[in-house]
Amino acid sequence: MSDLLERLRGRGWRLTAQRRVVAEVLDGDHVHYTADEVHARAADRLPEISRATVYNTLGELVSLGEVIEVSTDGRAKRYDPNAHHAHQHLVCARCGTIRDVHPTGDPLADLPAGERFGFAVSDVEVTYRGLCPDCAAA
Amino acid sequence: MSDLLERLRGRGWRLTAQRRVVAEVLDGDHVHYTADEVHARAADRLPEISRATVYNTLGELVSLGEVIEVSTDGRAKRYDPNAHHAHQHLVCARCGTIRDVHPTGDPLADLPAGERFGFAVSDVEVTYRGLCPDCAAA
DNA sequence: TCTTGACTTAGACAATGTCTAATGTAGGGT
DNA sequence: ACCCTACATTAGACATTGTCTAAGTCAAGA
Numbered sequence: 001m002s003d004l005l006e007r008l009r010g011r012g013w014r015l016t017a018q019r020r021v022v023a024e025v026l027d028g029d030h031v032h033y034t035a036d037e038v039h040a041r042a043a044d045r046l047p048e049i050s051r052a053t054v055y056n057t058l059g060e061l062v063s064l065g066e067v068i069e070v071s072t073d074g075r076a077k078r079y080d081p082n083a084h085h086a087h088q089h090l091v092c093a094r095c096g097t098i099r100d101v102h103p104t105g106d107p108l109a110d111l112p113a114g115e116r117f118g119f120a121v122s123d124v125e126v127t128y129r130g131l132c133p134d135c136a137a138a
Numbered sequence: 139m140s141d142l143l144e145r146l147r148g149r150g151w152r153l154t155a156q157r158r159v160v161a162e163v164l165d166g167d168h169v170h171y172t173a174d175e176v177h178a179r180a181a182d183r184l185p186e187i188s189r190a191t192v193y194n195t196l197g198e199l200v201s202l203g204e205v206i207e208v209s210t211d212g213r214a215k216r217y218d219p220n221a222h223h224a225h226q227h228l229v230c231a232r233c234g235t236i237r238d239v240h241p242t243g244d245p246l247a248d249l250p251a252g253e254r255f256g257f258a259v260s261d262v263e264v265t266y267r268g269l270c271p272d273c274a275a276a
Numbered sequence: 277t278c279t280t281g282a283c284t285t286a287g288a289c290a291a292t293g294t295c296t297a298a299t300g301t302a303g304g305g306t
Numbered sequence: 307a308c309c310c311t312a313c314a315t316t317a318g319a320c321a322t323t324g325t326c327t328a329a330g331t332c333a334a335g336a
Contacts, residue, residue: 014332015333015334016282016283016284016332016333018283019283034323035323035324036322036323048284048285049284050284050286050287051285051286051324052284052285052286052287052324052326053283053284053285055323055325056283056284071210071211071212072265072267073209074207074214074293076322076323077212077324088263088264088265088266089265089266090265090266090267090268091265091267091268092267092268092270092273093267093268093273094269094270094273095270095272095273097270101266103264106244107245107246107264111266117271118270118271118274119266119268119269119270119271120268120269120274121266121267121268122267122269123266123267123268124264124265124267125226125227125264125265126226126245126262126263126264126265127210127226127227127228127262127263127264127265128226128227128239128249128257128259128261129210129228129229129231129259129260129261129262129263130228130229130230130231130258130259130260130261131230131232131257131258131260132235132255132256133255133257135231136257138232152301152302152303152312153302153303154301154313154314154315156314156315157314172292173292174291186315187315187316188315188317188318189293189316189317190293190294190295190315190316190318191315193292193294194314194315212323214291214292214293215292215293277336278335278336279334279336280333280334280335280336281332281333281334282331282332282334283330283331283332283333284329284330284332285329285330285331286327286328286329286330287328288326288327289324289326290323290324290325290326291322291324291325292321292322292323292324293320293321293322293323294319294320294321294322295318295319295320296317296318296319297316297317297318298316298317299317300314300315300316301311301313301314301315302311302312302314303311303312303313304309304310304311305308305309305310305311306308306310
């Protein structure tokens with residue numbers, strides 16, 4: 001983890017208690033928390049931390065490429081600290097839980113059982129992202 | 139279009155002016171509107187239509203499988219009337235516009251130029267959806 | 277230690293979506 | 307053709323998630 005903090009300091013980050021705590025929360029588990037969940041866990045260690053700071057810090061981590069922002073349902077975005085290894089996502093259609101998976105071969109084929117984590121997978125979707133001509137021009 | 143209305147009536151839908159207008163809006167263009175955009179366009183024809191009704195109707199169309207709900211960014215969900223043909227989505231990272239694409243071959247390969255609609259594609263992601271063990275049990 | 281510009285805070289605001297209680301109406305029954 | 311009644315609609319309050327601002331605070335270099 002101090003790897004992460006070191007990298008951030010190297011990029012000119014001012015190292016505050018708040019940022020340290022947010023980074024630690026993300027580093028702790030392999031789960032993908034929402035911003036509010038990150039805030040709640042950060043507040044366990046640093047009660048005065050504000051929502052705005054958590055949002056700001058998460059946004060910065062995303063900009064720096066240290067964390068990936070995932071919005072799979074219309075609900076809250078989730079933050080994936082596993083930004084340095086290529087992977088795809090397995091999402092619960094009801095509760096929104098996200099797991100990282102590493103499918104091999106044809107992505108549209110079924111997930112291998114070993115990557116399925118007990119989920120009943122019902123759908124695979126592929127999304128291409130980029131800039132549309134108008135936004136690229138602007 | 140009256141196909142759609144017929145199908146819906148066949149499923150016991152009460153055919154109201156509001157539902158008719160929402161269905162017509164979705165049928166009109168090939169764009170993927172947000173709920174608010176659908177509401178604005180519906181209100182052009184039926185000024186008193188309420189937001190709640192638009193949300194309800196869209197939700198019903200999704201449940202019936204006539205329309206697909208797409209939430210690719212953290213912003214508003216968009217509604218895709220093209221539910222009866224398998225396809226994937228090309229999303230603008232800035233403005234959220236969505237186009238349907240029909241990639242062939244390996245989905246992780248680049249989109250063929252003919253399917254790119256002038257977008258500068260920078261990322262491909264695959265999402266598997268289903269129920270996690272806890273939600274499947276509940 | 278001092279200074280300064282970057283950081284944090286509380287809370288207002290914004291965007292999107294959900295719910296409720298009162299009212300209206302489509303379509304079947306007569 | 308006209309009533310019923312269950313289902314649909316409405317306005318607006320409320321909920322959730324996220325953004326912004328103005329004032330105060332602090333990390334880190336001189």
